[in-house]
Amino acid sequence: MIDFFRAPIPGSESNPVVRAIDWLLRGTSQVVFQSNWLTGLLILVGIGINSRIYLVAAVVGIVVSTGTGLLLRMDRGLVDAGLLGFNGCLLGIGINAYMSANFTAGQWPDWKLYVYIIGGAAMTTVVFSAIGSLLGSRMVPALTAPFVFCAWMFIFATMKFGALHPGPLLAGSIPKPTGLHAAYTGKTWFEGTFRGVAEIFFQDNWLSGIVIAGAIAINSRISAIMGVCGALAGVAVAMVYGADEGLIRLGLFGFNASLTAMALGGFFIVLNIRGLLYAAFGTLITVWVWATLNVWLSPIGMPTFTSAFVIVGWFFIIAKAGFMGVTPVAPADATYPEDNYRRWRAGTLAAGR
């Protein structure tokens, strides 16, 4: 049954419109390492219940980044797997959100900002191809690096252009040690965790987070558990180390950790005992590294996006070459955690080193 949603939407072979819808939905699901059009559809619903504006931005981003790949004649296998869509999706929402007067609700971009978003989304495909050329032969995936690099390449510049209006969150300052913080409550735990999942897509809404987690669970329960536990771990670590309550409740300590947990927890590394410890360690590090990148960008007041996940994820995945104790999955061969594990037990998983 579930394989129906993993396969291309019926008619994709013959009807280009159906195929395009498949790319759109599959591309959305690839942000969270799933290849399942129903998962993608439900994630878009999760975004839409928070903001129709961001839903449109996500769609525009995916259409542009995938279209750029077609125009430049990239390998059709990558396109059909939705791999050209997920960075464009994040770039569309990300630029839109930080350029809105209200981050949570969003604001319709004017045409100049739309041109900007389209340029950024198209650029993610160039960066995706470049990273593939540099790291692909080592069986290292691009992760969301194309999105992060392009978002940075575009959003810093908004300070220099009078026709663009950076949102209120983009304000630089010299970092100072953090002081006292409000008391942590059950709300900090709950909202921090599910907004953490939602913030992967820039949605400041715990209900969106629950819908997105559910959408992931349809394709892989392990990924969903990893995603939620990763965000939860972000909250827990931030609390132990006395981080600002408001930042935790917004989910900002969670979204990078959630991605690392999903990536290392069964998808790119087989989820045996050592693999689980490896993923847990990477998730922990991601929480700290997010804070570090936040401080690094503080003087120019720019967002980290998912850079903490990219940096930690890359180090942990590239390091696999030297670690006989963990079992990597070749990116091109990775399906979903349950299946990767099953094939490893059966001895049919191709070597990922």
Place this chain on the structure above:
Amino acid sequence: MIDFFRAPIPGSESNPVVRAIDWLLRGTSQVVFQSNWLTGLLILVGIGINSRIYLVAAVVGIVVSTGTGLLLRMDRGLVDAGLLGFNGCLLGIGINAYMSANFTAGQWPDWKLYVYIIGGAAMTTVVFSAIGSLLGSRMVPALTAPFVFCAWMFIFATMKFGALHPGPLLAGSIPKPTGLHAAYTGKTWFEGTFRGVAEIFFQDNWLSGIVIAGAIAINSRISAIMGVCGALAGVAVAMVYGADEGLIRLGLFGFNASLTAMALGGFFIVLNIRGLLYAAFGTLITVWVWATLNVWLSPIGMPTFTSAFVIVGWFFIIAKAGFMGVTPVAPADATYPEDNYRRWRAGTLAAGR
């Protein structure tokens, strides 16, 4: 006739002084992707009409970076092609200019600053060799990255040394959204474009820009058109997005875009229809990325040099591996746009992927 100026200066084989002059002139022309000693000579004239000080700095830079390569026994083919000179040329002028009380006219360096410039120019050859080792096997050129890295490695440090005196442009501040700007006029268009070409060599002088564009046209009309149109595109995009009039008129939005247009417009990518669109897209992105790098360096008040061109150029050239829609030229096989195109049509161009 023109081939006379492309070939080594007569006597280069037998007379080391003539050979050295060929390296000097050819190295200058390589900044703008030409291998033509007359082009190099005219560019030096273009610099000299603005400032004899910078002319000397350019010569010192080329002599030192090329001499370092000879001392360390680099491949003679690279030396003879002038490829060890162009980064030293830019470093010499660049450090001199930002350390001058008056950027436009320049100021003679004292001996401590000369030692500094010599160290930086020699270092460009080390970085050139290192980048060649890392990227050469992928048929990716170093572009002006050796100059950018070395200029950064040296100029930030001037804040720490009382015996060096950073010029007035080196002043850090927290970036703020830009406000209103003076009205754009015909002067903004004209000066922004030709100073843009001149700023490739740090010359704040539109006449120098015209001479340099003419020098390029002698060897390749396509390159000259690309260089001028790239700078012009920088002005246009900056205007649409409401950038500061003074910065545009100084050519600062143009010089990186001009380099990207020349590099992608026929030199490293064949100039067919898709190649032209690819170059245009890269040029557009470069304008935004220049602004982004400017904001990124704002807290320490340091210049971007040609880093926007290097970043965008590298992404677009490395990405060629995955794009069947564009036709890359192997760096070692690239001559000039017209010839690259002709050989592609004739089917005699070696594969650049």
Place this chain on the structure above:
Amino acid sequence: MIDFFRAPIPGSESNPVVRAIDWLLRGTSQVVFQSNWLTGLLILVGIGINSRIYLVAAVVGIVVSTGTGLLLRMDRGLVDAGLLGFNGCLLGIGINAYMSANFTAGQWPDWKLYVYIIGGAAMTTVVFSAIGSLLGSRMVPALTAPFVFCAWMFIFATMKFGALHPGPLLAGSIPKPTGLHAAYTGKTWFEGTFRGVAEIFFQDNWLSGIVIAGAIAINSRISAIMGVCGALAGVAVAMVYGADEGLIRLGLFGFNASLTAMALGGFFIVLNIRGLLYAAFGTLITVWVWATLNVWLSPIGMPTFTSAFVIVGWFFIIAKAGFMGVTPVAPADATYPEDNYRRWRAGTLAAGR
């Protein structure tokens, strides 16, 4: 006789406790490119005479980073060579020192900071493996990059966590040109040089520096001379360029230069005439690059650690591929300068290019 201390401690083969002690001492000596357990022991003494707190931090760091490698089943040859220990050693002391109210004497970490240090030390092993995967096939060593990256990934974050208390040296500001400085004296020369050697291990103590230099001399007189002369060169260059007297006397201009001099002066490059010039040039550049990195990190007020050495060292070692004038030693084949030179003269040194 000296070979007794270069070989594993007697009993290492049969007794795991002895083997662990060998890893600990050898790992310490690898910070300064030696593989000699007596050298390591004396360096620990040099640290201990300044601060027992830092001695403990060094031991904790080595145990954790080496233990992580065992758990993840890294190549035993790397473990036995002490190569998993040296980055953990530096990370342990480095984080502890910058989080202490008094940098010189140190302060016992509370459990939260210990967890933090343990996480960082474990992470150095992940980064070490990742760098090995990326650069190893080019015969380029990781140097102290795993320590630098991890120290940065962890220490910036302390600004965001109320339960951690950044020391007084971690304070951001916009960099300004340096002004007048106190007069240089014999003390500046002497303390700047030997504290420079000691600051490799974060010890603000000239006596520690002398002990460490002596410990190196036991295994290689050339390395010891290079280390001391490198630090001395740092002092000299900083004086010529008018740097702040206090910073020079603290040894801050010396410790990166000292490492570069040891790395290029006979260890990774054969110490013939051209090799000596190459090492001298790299050492000079390192002094300037340290100042540059200091300015770069100034707005967030974070330390450079040994990043200047890593950047310059990497450029010079990677560049070897194109320089026929210098004779590189393959990292896996490098023993100590005297032996590298002897084998080069005898024609038995494996090609390092």
